Amino acid sequence: MAEASSRMLLLVRHGQYRSTAVSGSEPDGPLTDIGREQARLTAERLRGYPVQTIYHSTLQRATETAHMLAAALPNATLNPSPLLRECIPCVPPGAEKFFAHIPADFIAQGEAQARAAFAAFVAPLGQGGETAVCDLIVSHGNLLSYLASQVVNAPPTAWLHFDIQQCGIIEVAAGFDNWLKLVRHNDTGHLPPGLRLFV
Numbered sequence: 001m002a003e004a005s006s007r008m009l010l011l012v013r014h015g016q017y018r019s020t021a022v023s024g025s026e027p028d029g030p031l032t033d034i035g036r037e038q039a040r041l042t043a044e045r046l047r048g049y050p051v052q053t054i055y056h057s058t059l060q061r062a063t064e065t066a067h068m069l070a071a072a073l074p075n076a077t078l079n080p081s082p083l084l085r086e087c088i089p090c091v092p093p094g095a096e097k098f099f100a101h102i103p104a105d106f107i108a109q110g111e112a113q114a115r116a117a118f119a120a121f122v123a124p125l126g127q128g129g130e131t132a133v134c135d136l137i138v139s140h141g142n143l144l145s146y147l148a149s150q151v152v153n154a155p156p157t158a159w160l161h162f163d164i165q166q167c168g169i170i171e172v173a174a175g176f177d178n179w180l181k182l183v184r185h186n187d188t189g190h191l192p193p194g195l196r197l198f199v
Contacts, residue, residue, distance in 0.1 A: 007125050008183075010046065010136045011144050011170040012069065015039040016197060017061035026086070026106070028059045038167035038195050039065045043072035045169070045190035049134055051076040055121060056138040057084040065167070066138040076136065083121075086140035089114035092157035111156070114146045122147050125172060126180045141198075144170060151180045166197050 015035030019027045031039065042065075051073045056066035058080045070078055087110035091099050099107060121137055137144075145162035148170050149155075164170065164186045171183040188196045 007133045007174040008135075009122060009125050009172040010049065010051070010134070011147060011164075011172065012042060012046075012065070012136065012138050013141055013144055013164045013166055013168050014057070014059075014062040014065040014138060015042075016166050016199075026059075028061060030060055031064045034195060034197070035061070035065070035166065036068065038191060038197075039068040041190050041195070042167040042169070043069045046136070047072040049073065049136075050132070051134050051136045053077050053079050054136045054138065055079050055081055055084060057086070057140060058082050059085055059140070062138045062140065069136065069138065073136070081120075083113060083117045084137060084139040084143065085113075087113045087143055089142060089146035089159050090156050092160060095160065110142075114143060114156075114159075117143060118147055118150050122151065122172065122180070126174045126178045148172075148182060148185055151182045163198065165191075167191060167195075 015038040016032045017035050018029045018032050020029035021027050046069060054066050054070055054076045056062050063080065066078060070076055088099060088102060088107045090111045091107060141164055144164050146159035148162050149158040151172050165188050169187040170185050173181050173183050175181045
């Protein structure tokens with residue numbers, strides 16, 4: 001655990017879920033038994049962290065995961081945000097064919113959403129000040145990959161080269177000079193091998 005004077009943000013991807021969405025709508029649904037076990041083990045991993053606020057996507061799979069984590073973090077308040085819903089942060093040139101099945105309007109709104117999410121939840125961590133902060137975000141693979149890539153000042157398209165498993169943990173901290181630091185990425189040490197899943 002980081003020292004009390006540090007400013008820290010934990011990012012967690014939701015657990016495995018079963019899609020109940022109708023064709024053509026945004027995928028969502030409840031956690032599976034595996035997803036609930038992933039979330040339970042992640043809650044145990046995070047127990048004792050001084051988390052103040054759990055920000056989470058308003059999609060069902062992330063909301064359920066956030067509530068399970070909150071059970072182990074009794075001092076944390078839950079704060080849903082549509083900015084943390086899944087999105088396509090940007091489509092790199094030459095990669096268009098991989099996103100051809102996704103509605104164009106959904107893709108079009110992704111870049112602005114991803115930038116706004118970084119500005120709202122990640123960038124303030126490095127703005128200085130002595131107040132200790134430990135917050136948690138529960139969101140989705142694409143957006144979390146984008147946030148991690150921007151912490152290390154990678155190009156916006158770099159999110160495609162990052163990935164995070166279900167209930168994997170990313171830790172971001174402000175350094176001594178108030179730069180953001182990617183402390184760890186895709187930490188799944190709390191999950192047995194059979195629960196380290198991407199889809």
